[in-house]
Amino acid sequence: MGIKAIFGGRPVLEFADEHSRRSFLRNAALVGVGATYVASQLGDPLAFGDADRGYAGDAAKSDLDILNYALTLEYLEAAFYTAGLKANLLKGRELELVDPIQQHEANHVTAVRTTITDLGGRPVAQPKVKFPAGTFANRASFLKTAATFEELGVKAYHGQVPLVKDGAILAAAASIAGVESRHAAIIAQISGGNPFPAPIEANLGMAPVLKAAMPFIAK
Amino acid sequence: MTDTIRDLIHGNASNVEAGAALGALSHGFHLAAAKDFTSDIEVLNYALTLEYLEAEFYRQGNRAGLVSGKEKQYLMQIGADEASHVATLTATIQKLGGTPAGAPAVDFGGAFDSRKSYLTTAHVFENKGVGAYLGAAGFVKDKMILQAAAGIFGVEARHAAVVGNLLGLKAEGGVYQGATETGIPKADVLKAVAPFLQDPGKVVAAITY
Numbered sequence: 251m252g253i254k255a256i257f258g259g260r261p262v263l264e265f266a267d268e269h270s271r272r273s274f275l276r277n278a279a280l281v282g283v284g285a286t287y288v289a290s291q292l293g294d295p296l297a298f299g300d301a302d303r304g305y306a307g308d309a310a311k312s313d314l315d316i317l318n319y320a321l322t323l324e325y326l327e328a329a330f331y332t333a334g335l336k337a338n339l340l341k342g343r344e345l346e347l348v349d350p351i352q353q354h355e356a357n358h359v360t361a362v363r364t365t366i367t368d369l370g371g372r373p374v375a376q377p378k379v380k381f382p383a384g385t386f387a388n389r390a391s392f393l394k395t396a397a398t399f400e401e402l403g404v405k406a407y408h409g410q411v412p413l414v415k416d417g418a419i420l421a422a423a424a425s426i427a428g429v430e431s432r433h434a435a436i437i438a439q440i441s442g443g444n445p446f447p448a449p450i451e452a453n454l455g456m457a458p459v460l461k462a463a464m465p466f467i468a469k
Numbered sequence: 470m471t472d473t474i475r476d477l478i479h480g481n482a483s484n485v486e487a488g489a490a491l492g493a494l495s496h497g498f499h500l501a502a503a504k505d506f507t508s509d510i511e512v513l514n515y516a517l518t519l520e521y522l523e524a525e526f527y528r529q530g531n532r533a534g535l536v537s538g539k540e541k542q543y544l545m546q547i548g549a550d551e552a553s554h555v556a557t558l559t560a561t562i563q564k565l566g567g568t569p570a571g572a573p574a575v576d577f578g579g580a581f582d583s584r585k586s587y588l589t590t591a592h593v594f595e596n597k598g599v600g601a602y603l604g605a606a607g608f609v610k611d612k613m614i615l616q617a618a619a620g621i622f623g624v625e626a627r628h629a630a631v632v633g634n635l636l637g638l639k640a641e642g643g644v645y646q647g648a649t650e651t652g653i654p655k656a657d658v659l660k661a662v663a664p665f666l667q668d669p670g671k672v673v674a675a676i677t678y
Contacts, residue, residue, distance in 0.1 A: 347634070350641045357648035404623060411619045412612035421652070424606060424619055428599055428626040428650035435627035436634060436644060439543075445631045446546045449553035450620035 308410065308456050313419050314371040316410050319456055320423065321362045322374055323406055327399055328355035329379045334396065337386035344389075344440050348396075351433050358426050365422060393441035400434035401447070402462060408453035427451075505655040506608040510567035515655065516618065517558040519601055521572045522662055523594050524551035526580070530591070533581040540635055544591075547628045554621050561614065574667040588636050595629035596646065597661050598622075600653030626650065 311319075331352035340348055366373045386392050407427035414420040435445035506512045527548030536544055562569045580590040602622035609615040633644040641647070 346640045347644060350645055354645070354648040361649070408616065408620055408623065411616040417607055420615075421603070421607065422649075424603060424622065425649040425651070427619065428603065428623060429645065429648060431623035431626040432630035432645055435630045439631055439634060445543065445627055446550060446624065449550040449624060450557070450617060451623035453616070453620070 308413055311413060311456070313414055313416050314366060314369060316414055316423075317362055317366050317369075317371065317419065318374045319410070319460075320407070320426075321359065321366065322377070323403055323459070324355055324358040324362055325374075325376050326379060327403060328352065328359050329377075330381065330395070330399055331355055333381055334386055334392045337392065339386065339389045339392050347436050347440060351396075351436075354429055354433070358429075361422065361426070365419065390441070393437060397434070397437045397441055397443050400430060400437050402454070402459060403430045404434050405452050405454040406456075406459045408451045409455050409459070411453070506605060509609055509611050509614055510562055510565055512605050512608050512618075513558055513562050513565075513614070514567070514570040515605060516602065516621070517555065517562065517570050518573060519598055519658070519662065520551055520554040520558060521570075522575060522665060523598060524548065524555050525572065525575050526577060526591070526594060526665075527551055529577060530581055530587045533587065535581065535584040535587050543631055543635065547591075547632070550624055550628065554624075557617070557621075561617070574671040575665050576667045577665055585636070588632055592629065592632045592636060592638070593661070595625055595632055597653065597658055598625040599629055599646075599650055601655070601658040603650050604652035604654050604658070606652070 308316075331348070335345075335349065335352055363373045381395075384391060385395055404427065407423055407430060410423065411420070411427075414423060431451065437443070438445040506515065527544060531541070531544055531548055559569045577590070579586060581587055599622060602618055602625065606615060606618060606622070609618060629646075630644050636643070638644055
């Protein structure tokens with residue numbers, strides 16, 4: 251699957267203003283997306299013992315870099331669900347299932363942000379994202395984009411597992427990643443997708459994850 | 470069903486609030502006692518025993534004719550995932566020069582009396598599995614083994630959520646266990662699965678799934 255196919259070739263986010271776009275681009279630059287991005291590095295599920303298959307391009311990143319990367323993704327997810335719930339597209343059991351997801355993502359933003367600050371780092375700014383027309387047009391488009399976000403989020407966390415140096419940060423990231431997996435499964439279950447795409451979670455390096463969002467940044 | 474299992478179902482992990490999240494998170498790897506595991510192989514064998522238990526649980530459960538349609542399809546897939554985890558862990562332990570633990574002799578009691586008891590027990594297994602992996606993760610020294618273990622952990626979380634939803638449990642505290650997963654110490658995990666082990670330490674001949 252090519253990077254552009256991740257969101258079905260559809261724009262998923264636009265930045266509301268130039269400041270937000272620059273803020274996002276700074277973070278993207280931090281992890282080497284953009285002009286220096288050369289090859290699509292799609293991550294296969296790493297088998298046990300394949301010890302040489304980490305994301306070499308990410309290996310030099312500090313824990314703070316990884317946390318800011320996670321923060322960016324959590325900001326996007328939180329903003330996405332906030333907007334989606336505001337659009338009032340779900341009801342009954344579906345609403346009951348999706349409502350806590352928004353709370354979890356907001357909670358993750360706070361947790362990751364606080365962690366960065368506690369470590370003496372500087373959290374990236376919150377991007378003011380604007381989702382393209384149609385994203386919240388109906389229940390199906392909302393859930394379809396949600397499924398894409400969740401699966402991407404799961405792969406993003408799992409791509410960083412071998413690279414986080416501090417044990418406590420790794421524990422924090424893992425405990426968040428598990429919840430993203432629950433979200434991905436439930437969104438798939440209620441939208442007719444596959445809740446169990448593989449016996450072991452797949453993963454992606456930073457560059458392809460950010461690349462998935464990059465083409466959709468409005469000038 | 471034992472009181473232990475019943476407690477597990479109703480005594481769901483409390484939600485972790487945003488402010489408390491970091492503190493809780495940073496303790497995630499310190500839940501297990503310091504000497505729970507002395508090597509990666511020990512952690513992997515611990516995981517293997519749990520996966521054997523889960524795989525056999527679904528193998529028996531899916532033969533009991535309690536579920537149908539989409540629900541059956543999900544449970545068949547979950548069972549296949551667990552069997553895959555058994556195979557992966559066994560191969561990894563062998564690759565590392567270790568001896569894989571044997572399949573435990575199990576007795577699931579009345580778990581397959583009804584659809585509800587099947588799914589309820591499955592829900593307990595899955596959430597225990599999630600907590601077990603997170604609780605043991607801090608002991609894993611090899612980062613690539615850690616990644617694979619984390620990859621299994623995530624899939625167990627998917628199972629837990631979907632089974633919780635099939636049961637119609639409330640979203641928070643049922644389908645989800647808060648904004649973050651909580652590790653479970655080895656001793657608590659073993660205590661929870663003890664009722665299903667015929668004779669702790671007894672193993673059966675290799676099971677082919």
